[in-house]
Amino acid sequence: MSVLDIAKGMGVTLSHLFKKPVTVRYPDEPVQIKARFRGRHHLLRHPDTGLEKCIGCSLCAAACPAYAIYVEAAENDPENPTSAGERYASIYEINMLRCIFCGFCEEACPTSAVVLGHEFELADFRYQDFVYGKEDMLVGVKGSKWQRREAAAKGTEVRVALEAPGRPELEGVDY
Amino acid sequence: MKVTVNGTVLELDPGTSAIDAVFAAGFDVPYFCSQPYMSPIGACRMCLARIGAPRKERDGSWILDESSGEPKVFYFPAMMATCTTAIMEGMVIDTLSKDVKDAQNAMVEFTLINHPLDCPVCDKGGACELQDRAYEYGTGRSRFVFDKRHQEKHHPLSALITLDRERCIHCKRCVRYFEEVPGDEVLDFIERGGHTYIGTLEDGLPSNFTGNITDICPVGALLDATSRFRGRNWEYDHTFTTSLDDASGSAIVVDARTGRIERIKSGLNPEVNKSWIDDGIRFGHEYADDPERLKRPLLRRGEGFEEVSWEEAAAFVAERLAGFSGKDVGVAIRADATLEEGVAARALAQHVGTGQLDHAPRHGPSLVPLHGATVLDVATADALLVLGDVTEELPALDLRIKDALKGVSPPELFAHGVPIADLRLKERMPRASERLAVVAPYRVDLMKYAGAAVQVPVAGEAAWLQAMAAVAHAQPADEAVLGMPRAEAESLVRAWREAQKPIMIVGGFVLASEAATEAAASLAKAVGFRQVLVPPMANGVGLEITQVLPSHARYDYQGMLGGSAKALVLSNLNPAVDPAVAERLRSCELLVVHDLFLTETARLAHVVLPGTSGYEKDGTMVSLEGRFLPVRAAPVDAGEARDLTGVVKALGEAFGQRLEGRSVRSARRVLRKELGFDPTELHRLGLLRELPRRRAIVSLNVRETVVGDSLRVPSLARPEYLGRNAHLRAALGGPALRLHPEDAAARGLRTGDEVVVPVDGVPRRLEVRVSDAVPRGVSLVPATPEAPAGPAAVALDDLVHERRALEVA
Numbered sequence: 001m002s003v004l005d006i007a008k009g010m011g012v013t014l015s016h017l018f019k020k021p022v023t024v025r026y027p028d029e030p031v032q033i034k035a036r037f038r039g040r041h042h043l044l045r046h047p048d049t050g051l052e053k054c055i056g057c058s059l060c061a062a063a064c065p066a067y068a069i070y071v072e073a074a075e076n077d078p079e080n081p082t083s084a085g086e087r088y089a090s091i092y093e094i095n096m097l098r099c100i101f102c103g104f105c106e107e108a109c110p111t112s113a114v115v116l117g118h119e120f121e122l123a124d125f126r127y128q129d130f131v132y133g134k135e136d137m138l139v140g141v142k143g144s145k146w147q148r149r150e151a152a153a154k155g156t157e158v159r160v161a162l163e164a165p166g167r168p169e170l171e172g173v174d175y
Numbered sequence: 176m177k178v179t180v181n182g183t184v185l186e187l188d189p190g191t192s193a194i195d196a197v198f199a200a201g202f203d204v205p206y207f208c209s210q211p212y213m214s215p216i217g218a219c220r221m222c223l224a225r226i227g228a229p230r231k232e233r234d235g236s237w238i239l240d241e242s243s244g245e246p247k248v249f250y251f252p253a254m255m256a257t258c259t260t261a262i263m264e265g266m267v268i269d270t271l272s273k274d275v276k277d278a279q280n281a282m283v284e285f286t287l288i289n290h291p292l293d294c295p296v297c298d299k300g301g302a303c304e305l306q307d308r309a310y311e312y313g314t315g316r317s318r319f320v321f322d323k324r325h326q327e328k329h330h331p332l333s334a335l336i337t338l339d340r341e342r343c344i345h346c347k348r349c350v351r352y353f354e355e356v357p358g359d360e361v362l363d364f365i366e367r368g369g370h371t372y373i374g375t376l377e378d379g380l381p382s383n384f385t386g387n388i389t390d391i392c393p394v395g396a397l398l399d400a401t402s403r404f405r406g407r408n409w410e411y412d413h414t415f416t417t418s419l420d421d422a423s424g425s426a427i428v429v430d431a432r433t434g435r436i437e438r439i440k441s442g443l444n445p446e447v448n449k450s451w452i453d454d455g456i457r458f459g460h461e462y463a464d465d466p467e468r469l470k471r472p473l474l475r476r477g478e479g480f481e482e483v484s485w486e487e488a489a490a491f492v493a494e495r496l497a498g499f500s501g502k503d504v505g506v507a508i509r510a511d512a513t514l515e516e517g518v519a520a521r522a523l524a525q526h527v528g529t530g531q532l533d534h535a536p537r538h539g540p541s542l543v544p545l546h547g548a549t550v551l552d553v554a555t556a557d558a559l560l561v562l563g564d565v566t567e568e569l570p571a572l573d574l575r576i577k578d579a580l581k582g583v584s585p586p587e588l589f590a591h592g593v594p595i596a597d598l599r600l601k602e603r604m605p606r607a608s609e610r611l612a613v614v615a616p617y618r619v620d621l622m623k624y625a626g627a628a629v630q631v632p633v634a635g636e637a638a639w640l641q642a643m644a645a646v647a648h649a650q651p652a653d654e655a656v657l658g659m660p661r662a663e664a665e666s667l668v669r670a671w672r673e674a675q676k677p678i679m680i681v682g683g684f685v686l687a688s689e690a691a692t693e694a695a696a697s698l699a700k701a702v703g704f705r706q707v708l709v710p711p712m713a714n715g716v717g718l719e720i721t722q723v724l725p726s727h728a729r730y731d732y733q734g735m736l737g738g739s740a741k742a743l744v745l746s747n748l749n750p751a752v753d754p755a756v757a758e759r760l761r762s763c764e765l766l767v768v769h770d771l772f773l774t775e776t777a778r779l780a781h782v783v784l785p786g787t788s789g790y791e792k793d794g795t796m797v798s799l800e801g802r803f804l805p806v807r808a809a810p811v812d813a814g815e816a817r818d819l820t821g822v823v824k825a826l827g828e829a830f831g832q833r834l835e836g837r838s839v840r841s842a843r844r845v846l847r848k849e850l851g852f853d854p855t856e857l858h859r860l861g862l863l864r865e866l867p868r869r870r871a872i873v874s875l876n877v878r879e880t881v882v883g884d885s886l887r888v889p890s891l892a893r894p895e896y897l898g899r900n901a902h903l904r905a906a907l908g909g910p911a912l913r914l915h916p917e918d919a920a921a922r923g924l925r926t927g928d929e930v931v932v933p934v935d936g937v938p939r940r941l942e943v944r945v946s947d948a949v950p951r952g953v954s955l956v957p958a959t960p961e962a963p964a965g966p967a968a969v970a971l972d973d974l975v976h977e978r979r980a981l982e983v984a
Contacts, residue, residue, distance in 0.1 A: 057295035058407045073404040086329060087296040087404050110295045 026161060027121075033164035038101045038116040040144065041094055042173050043137045052082055052138070053113035056089035060105035060114055068098035069105060089134065096122050097130040106169070117173055118164040121147060139172045180268045188587070192596035193257035193268055194222050199589050204257055204270050205279060205308040206595065207286070207393040208346040212449050213355055214604075215258040215596035218347045219286070221308065223254035223278045225269040237265075254278045258596040276312075283313035289324040289369060290394070291341045299395030301408035305344060324369060332362075333379040334905035335400050335458050336389060340372045343396040349373065349388040351602060356451060357384040358577055358606070358624065373397075379906070383570055383620075383891055386457035390441050390450070401458055401902045402430070402438035414809035415442055415859055417796055418456045419511045419789030420893060422710040423550070423571035424798025424861060425452050429790050434812025435464045436790055444860050445585060445593060446551050447798065453570035454903065455891035460790065462899035463811060468771055469785035470814025480783065485815060485825045488782050493829035495765045495781070496742060501528025505740030507732045508723065508819060509747035509960055510534045510712035513794025513806055514854065516746070516819035517714075517721040518845050519836030523744065523823050526834055530726025531740050534718040535748060536711040536963040537732070538686040542719055542799070543866045544706035545696065548678045549800040553707060554578040554585060558674035560704065561613045562636060562695065563682020566620040568709050568889040568964070569799070572680065573621060580606035580624055610674075612667060614639060616684060616886055617955060618948035627667055629658040633884050633953055634966045636685045640694035643668070647701040671702045679704035683711055683889055683964030710799055711963040713789070717797030720866055721849070736760070745769065746819055747786060749895070750961055751776035753937045769822055772899075785816035792818040793839045795846070795854040797866075803854065804861040885969040887934070887958040888913075894957045912941035912969070913955040919945045922971060927980025933970040935962060940977065 024031055033039075044053045056073030074090035082088040105114050114137075124130060124146045136145055143151070143158035151158040164175055178185050178193075180200035187196055192215060197204045207219035227250035230238050237246035248267050254275065257268065269275060287309060294300040326340035350362050350373065359382035365374045373396070389399045411430035418425045426442025439460050441452040472488035473480035483491075496504065506524045508516060512534065524532040553559070554575040566573040578585075581604050586594045609626040613619060614636065622628035631639045635656075642652040646664045657664045671677045679699050685691040686708060699706050710716055725731045730739060736750050742765035751757035752775050760766055760779050768780040777783045791813050794806045817825070820838050827834035836842040840855075847853045852862070892903050894910055912932060914924060924930070928943040934956050941956060949955055954971060958964040 055296050056404070057300075058410065059295060062407070062409060072406075075404055085293075085296055 028161075030161045030163040033118045033120075033162050035165045035167050037118055037120075037164070038103050040096070040117055040119040040122060041099075041105070041132070041137050042115050042117045042139055042170060043092065043134060044113055044115060044139050044171050044173070046084065047172055049084070051084050052088060053084075053111045054089045054092060055083055055085055055087050055111055055113070056092070057087070057110065059108045059110060063104040063108035064099075065102060065104060066098045066100050068095045068100075069093070070095075092134045092137070094132050094137070095130060096132055097127070112169065112171075115167075115169045115171075115173075117170055118162055118166075118175060119144060119160055121161065142174075176262055176264050176266075178262050178266045178268065181271050187262055189262070190598055191262050192594065192598050193224065193226060193255070193260040193262055193266070194596050195589060195591075195594050196262050196266075197224065197257055197268060197270055198591040198595065202270055203311075205283075205312045206258060207304060207308070207344060208348060209258040209596045210348050210352075210391050211593035211595060212451075212597070212600075213348065213351055213391075214600040214602050215598065216347060216351065216602060217256035217259040218345065219282075220256055221279070221282050221286070222257045223275065223282065224257045225272060225275055226251050226255045226257070226260060227267045227269075228263045229265045259598075261598055279312045280314050283309050284317055284319070286344050287313070287317060288319050289341070290344060291323060293342075296404075297339075297342065297395035298398045298403060299392070299408070303395060304393035326372060331400070332375065332397070333385060333400075334902055335454060336380065336385055337398045337400050337403060338373060339396050339398070342394045343371075343373055344394055345371050346393055348391045348393065349397055352388055352391060353382065354603065355600070356387070356574060356577070357382050359384070361385075362388075383453050383455075383566060384451060384574070386454050387441060387451050399438050399457075401461060405435075405437040406430075406432040411437065412810050414790075414807050416790070416807040416809070417798075417804040417861075418452065419513075419713040419796060419806060420456045420459060421569050421571070421891075422713050422715060422799040423448060423569050424796065424800075424802050424804045425456055425571050426859065427452060427456060429460075429809040431809045431811055434810065436460050436809060436811055442859075443593070445588065446549070446860065446863075447802070448571045449574070450593075451571070451574055453891050454906070455570065455893065458903045458906070459892055459896065459900050461901055461903070462771070462896040463788040463790055463813075465772070465899045467773070467899075468813065468816070469773060469777075469783065470816065471785060472815070473773075473777075473783040475781045485784075485817070485821075486829070488784060489825035489829040492765070492767055492782055493826060496527060499527075499742050499765070502530065503741040504529045504744070505531035505533075505730075505735035505742070506744045507533045507535055507735060507746070507748055508718070510536055510710070510715045510718055511789060512714060512718065512723075512746065512819060513792060513796055514714070514717045514721050514846055515794040515836065515839045515842035516792075517718045517723040518842040519820045519823040519834075520723055520746070521721065522835040522837075522845075523826065526827075526830065526832065529740075531730040531735050532723060533725050533730070533732040533735070534715070534723045535732040536960050537715060537719075538683075538692075538711065538963075539689050540686060540692040541868050542686075542708050542710050542716045543801070543868045544681075544699075544708050545868070546699070546705045547801065547866075548705035548707050549802075549863065550575055550707075550798075551585065552676065552705065553678055553680070556674075556676045556678040557582075557610055558671050558677040559611045560671070560677075560679045561611065561621060561625075561682070562615070562640075562680065563684045563709070563964075564615055564617075564619040564621075564889060565680055565682055565709065567891050568682050570891050572707070572709070572799075576611065576621065576680070577606065577624065580608065580610055582607055609670070615682075617888075617950055617953065627659065627663070630950060631658065632950075633886055634684075634688065634691075637688055637691035637694045640685075640691060640698050644694065644698040644701050647672075647698065668702060671704065677702065677704050678707060680707045680709065682709045683958070684886070686711075687963065687965030707799060712960065714796045716799060716801065716866065717795070717803075720797065721846070741765070743767065745776060746822075747771070748960065749774040749776045751779055752959075752961060755936065769819065771816070784822055785814060787813055787816045787818045791816070794818070795843075795857065798861070800863065801866045802861040802863045803850075803852075803857055805854070805857040805859065884952060885934075885954040885956065885967045887962055887964055887967045888955045889964045890957045894959045908944065909942040910939070910957045911944040911955075913944045913946050913949050915949045915951045915953070916945050916947055917951055918949075918954070918971075919943065922974070924974075925980050929977040929979075930974050931977055932956075932974045935967050937962075943980075 061069040072091035229246035240247040425448035426444035612627040645652040824837040
């Protein structure tokens with residue numbers, strides 16, 4: 001090892017002194033998320049009618065390699081439908097502890113109703129709080145169960161510490 | 176006959192269809208319209224294949240191929256539907272060449288022209304023949320870009336069946352089924368070509384066997400309304416078991432999901448029910464998921480009940496039982512308990528030292544006839560005498576009787592199962608009505624097909640049978656009793672005597688009377704009939720041969736209720752519907768009730784133990800023909816409910832004793848010794864055995880009734896659960912009081928009126944149904960497990976109108 005090599009190494013170190021730091025001051029600052037990142041699921045609605053896209057077909061549950069999804073279907077009230085068509089999901093649950101975020105459910109979905117979004121802050125305390133129902137995933141709901149619980153307790157808005165370019169599939173989801 | 180399928184040479188019987196030849200050779204060909212046990216008609220054109228056969232010269236020698244010297248194969252000019260083509264000597268069938276594949280692709284594309292492809296919301300998705308065949312034999316694309324046909328999406332054909340007219344591919348299975356199997360022509364094609372749809376003339380489907388069309392529909396057009404949108408096909412747990420709803424031993428498949436029974440489909444048992452079950456069995460399961468089901472044992476505390484653990488309940492019962500002398504204790508179980516439960520009940524009675532043990536409902540005479548016949552014998556009989564209303568009592572037998580009238584013997588099975596296309600079966604086959612004679616106290620459904628139909632007076636079966644026996648012995652008989660001229664009766668007897676396989680089917684009306692049963696036996700002896708006796712409930716025969724019987728006639732079920740027992744253990748029985756019995760039970764020192772619901776009797780009990788339904792227990796049942804059949808538990812969430820072996824286990828532990836029958840396994844050890852085989856190893860199709868006849872206990876074991884001029888009649892829907900089977904009740908209506916139009920008019924009653932009327936002194940809430948099938952002066956009320964089929968006294972004078980039917984404008 002020569003003096004030159006040492007100088008080279010120090011040069012690399014020195015050059016970084018003048019670069020923008022990579023470290024993010026999370027959670028005070030948002031994380032930059034790539035568009036391809038797969039986080040918590042969103043259940044989407046048809047933007048024009050507001051009806052749920054999910055028809056309760058259970059194909060996501062069939063595709064799920066981790067058996068994380070449970071769906072129960074029911075018949076729509078023709079006067080006041082929940083989804084387009086005859087059938088809707090009366091229960092739609094995903095166990096986030098079991099989920100491996102592989103995205104097979106999204107691929108299996110014939111109506112593009114379930115899409116993996118960018119939220120990743122899912123840590124919580126009790127087992128049952130990891131089972132997300134329709135009310136936790138329908139479009140318009142922001143944040144994980146824990147984040148929403150804390151926001152409600154503090155009377156503040158739910159703050160999701162991420163910034164993402166978004167994907168066209170996430171129709172109507174706003175970060 | 177020698178047939179070559181894609182190069183595989185087979186030897187098959189003449190008359191085999193080409194489609195069965197293809198499957199027998201181990202190849203596959205798609206089909207939608209053929210269905211085992213139904214006529215092949217070649218409607219769907221899906222099973223196309225290239226078929227050829229050698230031809231003969233005028234002199235009878237084969238036309239030979241000049242180059243090879245072998246018989247030359249002449250191919251049909253076009254593709255042939257294999258299901259309607261019979262095999263010929265030297266036939267060559269090709270299902271693999273490109274021409275055949277192209278034809279099949281084209282047919283899939285054609286079939287899908289108007290199919291909506293809404294598989295994700297279709298209840299058939301995952302178990303759909305069209306889905307599978309389109310995947311296997313289609314190209315996955317269509318050249319038809321125009322709009323698809325739009326028709327009604329969820330048309331309720333009846334309360335039990337939903338029709339989606341867009342999905343229908345016009346295979347005609349359902350239309351043919353109704354004409355060929357139950358003979359009720361309630362469905363047909365309407366309109367033509369692409370506009371064709373399935374429809375009914377009237378509202379609803381007036382047949383007892385409608386549910387089978389949901390099994391045979393190759394697409395999701397006909398669907399079971401009870402399981403509509405309940406789950407997808409791959410999510411169900413299938414339990415292959417035997418129905419405990421009647422004594423036929425029909426094979427069923429119980430589909431459960433997340434601890435609930437969602438639907439019941441027909442199982443296949445070629446020797447019993449083929450692949451058909453009646454609506455009572457198929458749709459009568461909703462009670463098992465009823466929210467009012469008992470989930471934990473209840474112990475009386477003052478006026479109310481407290482939920483306790485099994486240990487606590489059993490300890491209470493054991494402590495109280497210890498205070499009784501053994502002979503004061505009575506144990507009675509319902510006659511649809513399994514053999515294992517019978518062993519458990521017997522062990523409990525033995526332990527406490529009582530002879531007061533019985534199952535109910537039970538007839539006085541033995542259910543094992545001297546010369547018995549099997550269900551398959553019925554299907555191949557050439558002379559049948561039916562006594563009673565078999566269509567309602569044992570619907571599976573009704574279908575086998577209709578088989579016998581067609582005169583087509585049950586098909587030989589292939590390695591691939593029942594022949595897909597049995598060419599002996601045709602549409603609109605004549606039914607040989609001269610083979611069938613029906614005797615009943617009112618106009619029953621089967622009389623439509625009977626060459627001789629006799630309507631006897633209420634409780635007039637014994638007299639008719641004696642008169643018929645007198646004719647057989649060439650003695651004088653009253654023509655008024657015979658219901659026909661003597662010459663006709665003589666020719667009937669002659670036909671029975673000349674028949675190779677004459678069979679007499681004895682229903683509940685006859686078995687309810689000792690004299691009539693004897694008269695039936697002596698007529699059977701005089702003419703040479705073999706007998707089929709119809710038990711009042713599923714396992715009547717089994718509980719008889721396992722000796723779940725009183726030690727003495729006066730210790731029977733009625734005796735126990737009458738006061739011979741100070742302590743009573745009742746399983747699934749509800750005698751307190753009768754206010755007089757309820758009064759007596761109130762003074763009972765210990766009443767233990769094991770049941771699914773908090774019934775009238777359970778409300779009087781000191782201890783109520785939660786019981787299991789027929790879908791939730793493991794065990795064995797014996798059908799009416801003496802066939803031992805396995806009953807298997809479906810994964811149902813029934814809380815802490817246990818069957819009778821579980822009750823005996825808990826009680827035994829409280830006694831500090833290891834009782835026999837403390838588990839299904841322990842009961843089977845006992846059964847193995849008694850029966851000579853291990854019920855654990857029973858095949859799904861059962862084991863037919865010769866049964867011992869029981870020593871006669873002369874007691875009818877049903878409530879002694881004032882013999883009235885009315886009748887308690889059997890029904891395919893179990894009356895004790897009808898109120899909790901919402902769909903079935905909507906389709907069949909509530910428990911009915913059936914009256915002759917004139918009787919109804921005289922009292923100002925109309926169909927649909929709700930009335931409360933005393934039946935044998937027990938007030939019952941019934942729905943009036945006016946029917947000309949009922950003779951004048953007779954009212955028909957449904958039989959219950961407490962009061963099985965037989966004569967009854969209906970006090971129409973004390974009738975109270977609850978609600979009148981709406982006036983039809």
